[in-house]
Amino acid sequence: MIRSYFIYPIQFLVLVLLQVLILNNIQFYGFINPFLYLIFILWMPFETPKFLLMSISFLTGLTIDMFSNTMGMHASASVFLAFCRPFVVKIFAPRDGYEVSHRPSIHDLGLGWFLKYAAILVLCHHLFLFFVEVFRFTEFWNTLGRVLSSAFFTLISILIAEYFRVNVESER
Amino acid sequence: MRNLILFISKYSYFFLFLLFEVFAFYILFLNNNFQGASFLNSTNAITGGLYSKYSEWTDYLNLKEVNQALAEENNRLQGRQLSSYTPLFENEIVLNDSILQLKYVFLNTKVVNNSTHRQNNYLTLNTGSLNGVKAGMGVIGPNGVIGVVKNVSEHYAAVLSLLHRSAKISVKLQSSNYFGSLQWDGGNYRFGKVEDIPKHVQLNIGDTIVTSGYSATFPEGIATAVIEEFTPIQGDNFYDIKVKFLTDFKNLSQLYVVKNIYRTEQEALENLTEEAHD
Known part of the structure; x- marks a missing residue:
């Protein structure tokens, strides 16, 4: 059990490097940028204290901000994501609750559950991020289009990463 | 007072969220300020160092385009040299250096980080205050204007790209x-x-x-x-x-920082004139 906590710093390092060195340079059609680093917050165990979850999200966002010169933007959006997460977890809880061994993954709770959970949280994060970036409502539909298209690609990258994790865990 | 404490403890989660958001927006606005002090961006030692290492590797991938652009620029400059002009009136040309005075000095620099997909884009250059770069200097490339230097550290400079909502x-x-x-x-x-x-x-x-x-x-x-x-x-x-x-902002490598020797003189005069009117 203790050993499993050592995996989080490694995940953090790998995801941040992947995000700033590779994914930030991939832009489909010039403006769609997948933000895979969110999966680090999505993967946090259910029993993580809310305070800790929010602090970790803030630091994750801040790290991404430092590398992409967008001070505070990713930090604020990630904190919003962490704020929403407990509500989403509660709404989608199975009838007899989560088991102690459950973690938020396809492996433990199924594709349907994970898809709902990830889609809603990614959408919350992207709405917050893009509207903070533009900081006005005059180009509402344009911004909303960018939110939806980016959220779609983020979700796809998250699903790919999730399937890699499922494979690794089932082999273990 | 007791009710207030009860209220805050009941919604402590929400207040914690607000606290984090206020802090995040505080650094967002602090950094948005054009001249605001900012140390947590890609000019600092850790992030800047990582980016320049990474760009050392990836630079090999665009060597071909960079060489092409530099060769074209050489051609153009070659064409501007005095030796490629023929004097029309041989006897009347007088070359007198005291007529011309050096006004702009160009400093060669390299891009280590760049973006084009955001609403407010920035670049990072591998020259800094040790090379004499100062905030407010212009940056040009082989095909025109790139942006204006926003912040400098000892070895790096952050440039507000032309692809920025407040660049004009x-x-x-x-x-x-x-x-x-x-x-x-x-x-x-x-x-x-x-x-x-x-x-x-x-x-x-x-x-x-x-x-x-x-x-x-x-x-x-x-x-x-x-x-x-x-x-x-x-x-x-x-x-x-x-x-x-004319510039493809996705394909930037070698740039020049423009130092204007008379900048302080011009700006001092302009400020003086504006103050006199106020």
Whole structure:
């Protein structure tokens, strides 16, 4: 059990490097940028204290901000994501609750559950991020289009990463 | 008082959220301020170091394009040399160096980080205050204006790209001297717009837009964009001009920082004049 906590710093390092060195340079059609680093917050165990979850999200966002010169933007959006997460977890809880061994993954709770959970949280994060970036409502539909298209690609990258994790865990 | 404490403890989670958001927005606004002190961006030692290491590897991938651009620039400069001109009136040319005085000094620099997909884009250069770069200096590339230096550390400089919502540079038509302002509208990174050119000016598609040299930041006459399409604005005296940048902002490597030797003198004079009016 203790050993499993050592995996989080490694995940953090790998995801941040992947995000700033590779994914930030991939832009489909010039403006769609997948933000895979969110999966680090999505993967946090259910029993993580809310305070800790929010602090970790803030630091994750801040790290991404430092590398992409967008001070505070990713930090604020990630904190919003962490704020929403407990509500989403509660709404989608199975009838007899989560088991102690459950973690938020396809492996433990199924594709349907994970898809709902990830889609809603990614959408919350992207709405917050893009509207903070533009900081006005005059180009509402344009911004909303960018939110939806980016959220779609983020979700796809998250699903790919999730399937890699499922494979690794089932082999273990 | 007891009720207040009860209220706060009941919604402690929400207040914690607010606290984090306030802090995040605080650093967001602190950093948005054009001259604001900012140390947590990609000019600091850790992130800047990582980026320059990474760019050392990836630079090999665009060596071909960079060589091509440099060769073209060499050709152009070669053509401007005095030795490639023939004097029309052999006897009357007098070369007197005291007529010309050096005004702009160009410092060669390299891009270590760049973006084009955000609404407010920045670049990081591998020259800093040790090389004499200061905030407010202009940055140009082989194909025109790139941006203005925003912050400098000892070895790196953060540049506010032309692809930034608050970037605005003074330009004019190459054919006539009508001047306007060039900026980016946040859409496609290849196109920008020029405002304030009056309707009575004769325009053609393909006309070159050059820097006006009115600000102390850029020298006059650097070709930056060409006119793609233009329409007169209804009920206004000006054109709505869409221009295509000559620079491909996705493919930047070798750039020049422009140092204007007389900048302080010009700005001191302009400030003095404005203060006298206030």
